[in-house]
Each structure stands twice: as C-alpha cells, then as structure tokens.
Amino acid sequence: MSAGPTITSSPHGARNNRVDWIMLQVCLALVPGTAALVWFFGWGVLINMALAVVFAVLAEATVMKLRGRPALPAIRDYSAVVTALLFALTVPPTLPWWLTLLGILFAIVIVKQLYGGMGYNPFNPAMAGYVFLLISYPVATTSWLPPDVPALLEARGVVGLSFMESARLIFTGALPAGLDWDAISTATPLDEMRTLLDQGSTIDVIRQSPLWGDFGGRGWEWVGNWFLLGGLYLLWRRVITWHIPAAFLAGLLVMAGLFWLLDPQTHPSPAFHLFSGAAIFGAFFIATDPVSACTTRRGQLIYGAAIGALVFIIRTWGGYPDAVAFAVLLLNIAAPTIDHYTQPRVFGHKLGQKRT
Template identity: 55%
Template structure:
C-alpha cells in the first residue's frame, strides 16, 4: 500500500514541477490555470438525456431545453454521429449474420413506438422517438450489448420478446426513473428473465404432439 500518497493531496503534474508561491497559488485558484497558454485535455458536461431530465424538473418545455448548445438535429451534438457509426457497424454484423435482426429491430421499435405515442400526446413534456433512439446508448445497446449470445435469449420468439423488453424498460426508466439513460439496467433486468423467456418460447420438436394430442 501507499499510505503517504493516499493521505496527501497530490498536485497535478504541471503544478508539481515547481513549488508555488502565494501569488501563483491565488492565480491557480481564481484563474483556473497556472500558464497563460495551457490547453484543455477534456471538457465535461451533462449528457443530452441528463439535460432533458434536469430541464423537465425545472418546468421547461422540450423545445426550450433543446435550444441549448449540447443538442443537435437528432440527438446531442456529436452523439448522433456516434450513433450513426454504431448503426453502420450493426448493419455490418447483420450482413455477416453475426447477430440476429430480431433483437435490434424489436428493441428500437419498443423504444420508439411508446416514445412516439407520448410525444404526440404532449410534445412539450416528452422527447421525440428520434431523440430517444439517437441519444444515449440505444443504438449501441441494440446491436452490440443486447445481442450477446450468452446472456440473451436463444429462441427466435424469445429474442423478439427480449429486445422489446429492453426497449420498453429503457423508455420507462428514461421517462419516469431517476437515471437519464437506462440501456445497461434494462439489459440486466431482461437477462434475469431470459431463462423464463426461453422456457416458454422453446420451439416444438418436430413430430412432438401437444399436451392434448
């Protein structure tokens, strides 16, 4: 273990190169930078889904929230292009028959249809289905997470139910839950239901009669 490092504040490397005087320390605290020409390594901000949820709690409309700089034409600025590339990769997996089409299609429909219904009923309070699909991890989850062959359903009908369950849970948690995005939680919840889904959607063996046959 490293008790000294764990119990002391460690200065960032540009500041640790030399000791700071009183005036330099004040400059760092109030100016935010030691050097005049320092560059940013990164910037952090709320995600588009988080901005929507926070804005709705402040009694703003969807149009007022989406007027912010973080939003683009489909989802968030930059996020929508990431979703497009994820979709392109997903289509390639479908073309190569690495994954089945049932889970992605069922997931996107189960997310988009209820989102569209609520959006049409009250567009000031509910985000559009296009925004739901192109924001967060919806496309990533539809093609690369929910289609996991080990934890997902193995039957054709079960895959439809599994994908639809993930999409519907994602919409419910995003809209009324406390978490902005919900793909991970939805996939985990449906993974727990996979054995039950496979049990009731197991294809009948050829030549096998029903219980009353």
C-alpha cells in the same frame, strides 16, 4: 476416366461459429463507432480502451491460473477483449484509471469467472461492471466532456483536451492549467433533458441550447449513426440476427412515440431517444450477447422489445437517464424464463402436446 465430384460428409454449413472469429467480428464492427467517439470526445476514449483490455486480459489469465486451467486458450477466444472494449465505450473518456480497473475486475472476476467462465455468466459482464461503477461512483461515471463541436466549445469557452492532457487527467487527476471540472465536463443530452424537464422547461425552450443537433445531442447523433453501421456489419456477417435489435428499437420507439404524441412539449421525440444515448449501441452490441440473451426466436423478440420499453420507462421516470445497462441486466434475469415458454414446437408433436 475423369475423376468424379468430391463428396464430403456433414456438416455442410459454411457459417463460422468459432468464438474467436465471432469476437474478432465484433471488434471490427466497433471500429466506426469508436472512431466517432474519439473524433467528438477525444483521446481519452482510446486510452480507456487500452487500459480496459490490458486489465481484462490480466484478470482473465490470473483467474484461470488460480483455477488450475491453462490461461492461453481463454485469452485467445478474445471474449475478455470484447468485454473490455464494450465497457470502455460506455464510460466517460476522463474516467480515472483505477475506476476502469475496478469495473473490469468486477466484470471479469465476479460476473464472468465466478459463474464458471465463458458461456456460463447469467449477466452481461460489461454492463454489470458499468452498473457497479455507476452505483458506486455516480459523479465520476456521468461526467462527460462536451463533444468537440466548434459552436458548442465556443459557447462554453473551452477547447478539447490533447492526448497528453487526457492521459494526465486519467492517470493523475490533474486538470489543464486554468481549467476546472465545470469548464471541461458537461451533462449528457439525456441528463440535460431530464433535469430541465423536471425544472418545468418545455422541449422547445430546451432545444435552443447549442448542445442540441437535428434529433439529439450534437456529436451523439453521429456516434449513433456509426455504431448503426457496425451493427449492420454484424448482421451482414451473420454474427447476430435481426430479432433482438429490431425488437429493442421498436419497443423504445413505440413507447417514446406514444407519449410524444400525447404531449410533445414534455416528452422528447422518438428520434431523440434513438440518437441521444446508448440505444443503438445497446441494441446491436449489448443486448445481443449470445450468453446472457434469449436464444429462441420468439423469445428474442420478447426480450428485445421488453428492453426497449424498459429503457424508455427508466429514462422517463427512473433515477438514471440512460437506462440501457439496467434494462439489459433486468432482462438477463428473465431470459431463461422467456426461453422456457417460447420453445419451438418439436417436429412430430402437435401444438400443446406434452413431450415425454
């Protein structure tokens, strides 16, 4: 007699929801965008990432020990590693090591562990750490290297930093011989656009600078494209759903498109907003944080669209050109309320019927 089919009990879903698996998928998805950042902005990106990971793991372990809990399970879920990587990818590649330490301590100790640890933090820890540094040390956190594009470097008369020069700058603050900060640092495309528009220049004139590419800043365009590839990987692996990224980008593009159509000489095109800052990175890797974002499907659409609209508003009229971190943190505050009013109808209840 042949054996019958094997019958297993529920649950029958094949989706892997373990925290460590999800975090490892996020790490893999960050690889293309990280490689592009290193290619265009130098070895400091990797040095910052390594420092941030070490500081985050040590901070997580120390707090768990102080709370009388085992440290190893908290470290093995890789949530601290992901927080560190996201933080490191948002700061300049020449950020002094002690500022990386301060930002990570604020993210892990204050924003994450003070509220109870993994799953309890109301704010995105990486963005909270970044905003803490941005407000406290605005010069250091906005001084980026020019992208390693020959035409741009030749126009500025500088060359890219080597690994040792980057490490020396991060750990000691020593600049390469014969160079000063004005020679090795530059404004980001968003900073440049905002400053020159405030001075009365038109976009046609602004875009004549070698800083600009086809849509946004040279180098930044490709960084955005490679983070997009990583975001699509997360969708394919079902780590995230399409609702927040699509709504985020739609909210940003619709707002930018409306004002661009009204006056294309004082408002950059939607493509500029998409490829010149952290919009794509924020849409797929930051706004989709499962702890601090909305959880209902309708709520995620509202949440994402509101972040996109806020990014445009703050970039255009606010004090910080790249507003992704601020927009995400503001909507983190609103996420519980949005979820409350967008709960799906319970099976068996009529629309509008009160639940008892």
